[in-house]
Amino acid sequence: MFSLRLVERPMPTGSTDPDVLLDWLLDSMGLVRRRADQLGGDEQTGALHRIMREALLADPLRGWDSKELGDQTGLSNTGVHHHMTRLRECGLVSTQVEGKWHRHILRGGSMASATALVSAQASAVLGLRMSELSRMVEPSETRMAAEAEAEEMPFSIRVAEAGPREEGVDQASALAKDLGLAGDGKKGGGSLSRDLLVELCSSHQPVTLLALSERLSESRGRVNTVVDRMRSAGILERAPMIDRIPQDVFAGISRQFDARGEEWLMTRGGLGRLDESVAEALVKGVKSGSLDIDAVRGILEPVPTGDQRVLLNTLGGRMPFGVRLAGSDGEAVSSRVRGHADRVLRRIRTVAQRLDEAE
Template structure:
């Protein structure tokens, strides 16, 4: 059954080295684990890289069997079988039976043709699988009122055909598992990622990591790891929780006033950078102990969000962030994920074509 991992990585710009280009493709399909920057062929990549370059890249349509691959690559037949399973699942190679032997070819006869087939298949399957979310994500315009300030986050998702359900598993459990949201070493029966996705899907507002951790009785670090996998897949996103900004500024003002006084607030505390009427109102409220978070929010209305964020930082706080589903409804989420998947697949098609061209140049 088809199964491929899409991993967004910087393109090997300008490189015409077939080894570098092949290493990049293997890494972008999640077939190897790259431990260092760049796309040199390290020990972990060596076995699969060597097998491909010496067999399928050299003679794509020869019809390779496990024994001949083992003889040329130096891998044991068990090792060859393990690598062939990954290549078949990812769609790079196909198999046929020839006189009781399984023989393998590079799909389409070239890396670029194989990548075109993989790309088409991956997009159809991913689009179908994401349709499951429509039963769980509640529509909410309110959820998307605050603009996302998402930093560049490397896209990473698994694309797999539906497999047989595990006992007591439903369609959402299967989707979470097959998109790779449980992680590579998930334990049987671990439902944290599913619970988090279901909670966020039904929420009309961003939810903090602390709130999620407390709700499900899990450590903050474990919740964060699960959320990071969902962010990498483009299903959820991080967003500033503006409704908490005034509350945190109020807490910072009162704390620093007690510890350092009004002069510090006006200088190093950042109030002196604000409009005079705003700073005077805040100082007066601090002095009279008449401030609360609602009053701070009212005073800061003329101050833009970036300036409020800076003020919070100078008061010793940090901008509060929460996690939300990355769209007003399931359709918007699916569109965003598909856009990122197409960007990654387009890069893979480009590099595959460059690899074929480089191999042709080496032969001429």
């Protein structure tokens, strides 16, 4: 069944070296596992690279059987079988059975043709899986009230068509696994990724990692690992928790007034940068002991959010961030994920064309 991991990597700009281009393609299609800084290093002579370079790219439509591939590359029959299975799953290679032999070809007879077919299939499968996710999402405008953090994680997602469902595995669990949210290993992670997906699909506000770990009775480290996968897949994003600003400003003003006094609050504490009536109301409240979170919320209501964040920083606080779905409804989330995937697939097709021209 079709299964492909898309991994966003910097384009090999300007390179015409077939080994570098092939290495980038295999990496971007999740067929090799390595750190980004290893791209183009010694691993380019690895088994999968040799199969592609010495056989399938050299004679794409020959119809290579396992013995011929082993003789050509020096790999064992087991190694050849393992790598050809992965190439078939991602759609680069097709196989025809002739008696006891399986003959493999590079689809379309070139890397450009093969990746064009892979791209079309990946887009179709991802569209179907995103439709499943869309139906899980509760629409919410309040979820997107605050602007998201500008920094994005490198895109990475698994695109796998739905297969036979194991006993006791519901649709959400299967979807989380097929999108790679549970990780690529065989150990655990499935239940947590499913629970996080369900929790965040129903959340109307950003949620902190601490809150998620408490709700799901999981360690913060494990929650963070799965959340990072969801952010890489474009499903989640970090966003400031604007509703927490009054609480943290109240704590900061109270603490700094007791420690440093009114003059510090008006100067280095940042109150002097606010409108005079706002600053006076805050100082009057903290001096009289009548200031509380609700009072701070009311006083800061006319103050732009950006200025509230600056005030929190000058008081020694930090803007609290949470995670949320990257859209107000399922269609918005789906569109974002598919947009990221389309960008990676376009790059793959471009580099594949360059590889064919360099051969």
